[in-house]
Ligand SMILES: *[C@@H]1O[C@H](CO)[C@@H](O)[C@H](O)[C@H]1NC(C)=O
Ligand SMILES: *[C@@H]1O[C@H](CO)[C@@H](O)[C@H](O)[C@H]1NC(C)=O
């Protein structure tokens with residue numbers, strides 16, 4: 001039977017958990033619960049398909065973003081594909097179903113030919129599955145919020161606001177009129193504050209600003225999603241074992257990272273060794289799953305297998321049997337391999353219990369990432385919403401005439417993520433501004449040391465959705 005998110009095998013603990021948790025979780029996630037309940041494929045196929053599609057487009061956006069930004073220029077690159085997806089799904093609902101914007105957006109979700117109502121229901125059901133895993137008492141919290149803000153004097157088209165409320169549970173807000181002159185500068189401030197303070201509340205103050213005066217001054221409407229996650233590790237890292245340890249940076253230099261440590265018993269965690277390739281060179285990618293309390297979410301850390309080396313004047317390289325390859329490219333190949341292993345809640349052919357004890361070394365980090373997704377989305381074929389003309393189903397004037405010429409000006413994405421001895425905390429916001437236009441076999445312990453740029457994802461086990469997906473280039477400095 002397929003191991004999914006799993007906790008150490010123990011039928012007694014499993015039974016106890018079953019009694020404690022089963023009534024409250026519709027999709028009992030982890031192996032023992034699922035085995036005991038004889039649950040297979042409990043995530044309905046449509047939702048699982050949406051989760052897989054979101055993972056794939058998230059990986060594509062990731063590839064585009066890391067192409068735009070210099071690898072290692074930021075301390076890390078982290079996105080929340082599902083936050084981006086929900087904001088775009090709200091946009092999709094406002095597009096003419098016969099238009100190009102609609103086609104391009106539905107293609108992004110792999111949802112061609114799927115009726116809009118069905119797609120909306122899949123989003124609603126997937127969100128419900130994510131939220132049903134929130135158990136604040138047992139150390140896991142997840143919030144998801146959507147909102148839509150419209151310039152004063154305009155109205156939402158009835159069907160649009162109905163869909164936003166029904167499927168996306170969106171809060172509808174009014175933006176103060178844009179007719180502010182310099183003597184009414186405070187109107188702008190109020191307008192901006194409304195969106196940003198909503199963001200701050202929805203992310204537990206981890207993100208306090210997403211839009212600026214300029215964006216707000218131009219906007220007719222703004223659509224926003226916010227996700228907040230906080231989870232405690234099932235097995236925390238003893239703080240006294242965190243030590244200063246060298247960590248390789250992409251530019252070939254090294255730093256002293258605050259390296260956490262914990263020994264893990266044989267069969268205590270699930271691991272995977274995934275095949276990947278850089279050009280024609282085959283590499284292997286080593287990944288480990290660390291469960292959060294509640295057993296419904298897991299942190300996944302991964303990196304390419306092999307020694308790293310610095311070449312004078314060049315970026316970090318990975319040694320392989322076929323010669324050295326660029327480490328950043330190997331990391332990217334590894335990321336796609338991990339994403340491919342997630343659908344259905346961790347592919348059972350790839351993921352299994354470790355057959356050896358593991359000495360796990362993982363650095364602490366706290367990273368914020370901010371980017372405009374405009375270029376990345378355009379590179380993925382979503383161009384028409386930026387040109388506009390067919391976003392006709394969103395707003396209307398006081399006489400009920402649809403607002404014409406709406407076009408997207410900005411798709412902004414901001415993510416915060418912190419990993420330490422106790423667990424992880426993460427938040428993501430996506431805002432769309434719209435204006436008129438225009439395996440190991442032996443048994444001695446093995447070291448698993450994340451001492452060079454690595455991958456870190458937070459994954460919802462039952463659906464396999466990568467809620468947060470990141471590449472960590474520079475963790476917390478020792479003593480910082
Ligand atoms: C990254 O950019 C280069 C040059 O601009 C381009 O050739 C390559 O296809 C891009 N990669 C991706 C994943 O878009
Ligand atoms: C889309 O096209 C169909 C048939 O071609 C038409 O009946 C429908 O009214 C169109 N919808 C919109 C919103 O223009």
Ligand SMILES: *[C@@H]1O[C@H](CO)[C@@H](O)[C@H](O)[C@H]1NC(C)=O
Pocket residue numbers: 131169171
């Ligand atoms: C809808 O959002 C409100 C906050 O705006 C929240 O209190 C409520 O729990 C949400 N409902 C669902 C079904 O998620």
